[in-house]
Amino acid sequence: MTVADRPSIDKEALRRKYREERDKRLRPDGNDQYLRLTGRFAHYLEDPYTPLTERAPKTDHVTVAFVGGGFAGLVTGARLKEAGVEDVRIIDKAGDFGGTWYWNRYPGAQCDTASFVYMPLLEETGHMPTEKYAHAPEILEHCRRIGKHYGLYDNALFHTEVVALEWLGGRWLIRTSRGDAFTAQFVALGIGPLHVPKLPGIQGIDDFAGHSFHTSRWDYAYTGGDPSGAPMDRLSDKRVAIIGTGATAVQCVPRLAPACAELYVFQRTPSSVDVRDNRPTDPGWFATIATPGWQRRWLENFTANQTGALTDEDLVMDGWTDLARRVRARIMALPPEEFTQPNMLAAFEDSDFEKMEEIRARVDAIVEDRETAQNLKAWYRQLCKRPCFHDEYLQAFNVPGTHLVDTGGQGVDRVTAKGVVAGGREYEVDCVIYASGFEVGTDYTRRANYDLVGRDGVRLSDHWAEGMRTLHGIHVHGFPNAFLVQPTQAANLISNIPHNLTEAGATIAVTVRHALDHGYTEVEATRQAEDDWVELLLSGPGPLLSSPDCTPGYYNNEGRDLGRKGRLNVGHPHGAMAYFAYIDQWRTSSTFEGLEFRKK
C-alpha cells in the first residue's frame, strides 16, 4: 500500500491545509512587492569577480550579434560555428562567459538537474562531468571550454550591456553601455529567465549599518572562502542573516551554518527538499555510456521520463523523474475503462500527496528540534514551487548556532541599522545576505533593459502589449533577422532549461545558413504563421506550473492572474517531447514553413 492510499492520509484535510497556507501568503501587490536594483540599490549589481578593462567603442559590422553569454549564447554560437558562420559576436554585461554561472558563485552552488543532461555540448567538447550534480566552478569552466572550443572569445564583448536594438532594413543597429554602435545582419537574444536580482520590498534596507549583498554577487572578500568550497573563515565571529529559503538558500545554508558564529535563516515559505544523492562520476561507467550520440539519447530520455511519456528506461533516475514515474505507474494500473481525464488527474494528485508526505516525513527524521522541523515542512504540491533536492540542508538546522526564523508566511517586517525585524522581534546581525531571487513574470523589455525597434518602427513592447507572440518561441513577425533563444512558446521544459536552448540554437543556425547560402538579406516569420502558432498554443491546457491553487511564487505570478498574457506563457500544447520532435522535423525538412526569406 502506498502512503497516499493509507487510511491515515486525509486527502481533504491536506487540501484544506494547502489552501490555508496559500491564503496566508496571498498579497495584493504580487510582483510589485519586490525592489528593483536601480538608483540607490544599483551597487548590489556590481561585478565583484572581474575588473573592467578599457576598450575603444565598436562601430563595425558582424554577421550575427548575440545578446547574452550564458548557455543560450554559447550553444547558439557553437551551432553557428559548426554551420560555418564564423562572424559571431557575443555581448554580455558580465566579465566572461557563463551567464547565471558567471554571477552565481555562492558557496555550495551546483546544478539541480543531472550534469549529463544539464551541461550542454559535453560530447562535442569531450568533457566528463566529475559529479552527477556538478558544482558551479566546474560548470563555469565548462562555459569557458565551450567558448574556447568554438572560438567564441575572439569577437566577444564583455562588461557590455546592450541598451538599444534598431532594425535598419537588412541589418540591426546595436548600441551598448560602452558607446558601441555596430551593425549585425542577424541578432539573437538569450538574456536568461532569471538574471535580474531582486530584493524584498521592505523598509530599511538602506539603513542597515552592517554588510549586505545578494547571493548572485557573493562577497568572498567579506566572508572568506571561495566558490570551490574553502571555508568562509571570516565569518567565525559574525552574526549573519539570510533572507529567503528558495533553491539558492537551500544550497548555501549548509555552507554558512558551520562558518558563522550565529546564522539566522529567515523563512517565508519552506522549500520542499527531497533527497539529492550526489556522487562522483565513475570514469569506467562513463566510458560505457559515452558512445556516439550519447548526450542526445540522455536528453531525450530525461525529457521523456520527466514529462510522463511512456518509456521503460530511466537513465537519470532522480527526483525530477520520480514524480512522473509514480504518476505513470498509477495510471498504468487503471483498467482501460477507467482511463479518463479525472482519473488521471486523481492519479497525479495521489502521487503528489504521497511524495510530499515522504518529503515532510524526511524533515521529521532529520531535524532534531520539533518546532523547527514543523516549520520546515512544505504544504503545497511539489511542482507549485521549484522542487529542491539536498542532503545537507535540513541537517544544517542541527548545527549549533543555526536558527530558523519562520515568519508564518508573512516575510520579514523590516531592516534596521542593527539587523532584521521579523514577528516584531529585532535580530541584531553583522551581515544580511539576500537570497531573495530574481525578477520573473515582468515584461521582457523591462528585464532586458532594451526594447527592439523592428520593421516600420514597431517596438517589441508594443507588439507584445497583450502578451508574447512568436513562431516556435524563436521568430517574431515584424522583427526580421531577430531570434529568441528561450523556452516559452517552445518546449517550455522547465526541469532542464539548456535542452530548450540547444534546440533553439540548432534551429537558428540552420535558418541563418540557409539565408547566407541563398543570398537572402532578410528572414521573417509571416503574420499568418505567428497567428497560427499562437492559436495552437492557446488550444493547450494552459500554464501547467501556474495554478492559482498553489502557494504564491514566481511559478504562478505570485498568485495573481496574468490574464491573456499569462495564458501565452506556455509551451507546445502536447508537451516538450512533441515540440522537440516537431522542430527537429521542421529543421531537417528545409522547407522553413512559416518563414519568408527576402533579397533586398
Ligand code: NDP
Ligand atoms: P527564489 O525566488 O526561489 O527564492 C526567493 C526566496 O526569498 C523565497 O524563499 C521567498 O519566499 C523569499 N522572500 C522573498 N521576499 C521575502 C520577504 N519579504 N521575507 C522573507 N523571505 C522573502 O530565488 P532563488 O534564488 O532561491 O532561486 C531562483 C531560481 O533560480 C530557482 O527557482 C531555480 O529555478 C534557479 N536556481 C537553480 C539552481 C540550480 O539549478 N542549481 C540553484 C539555485 C537557483 P517565498 O517563497 O514566500 O516567496
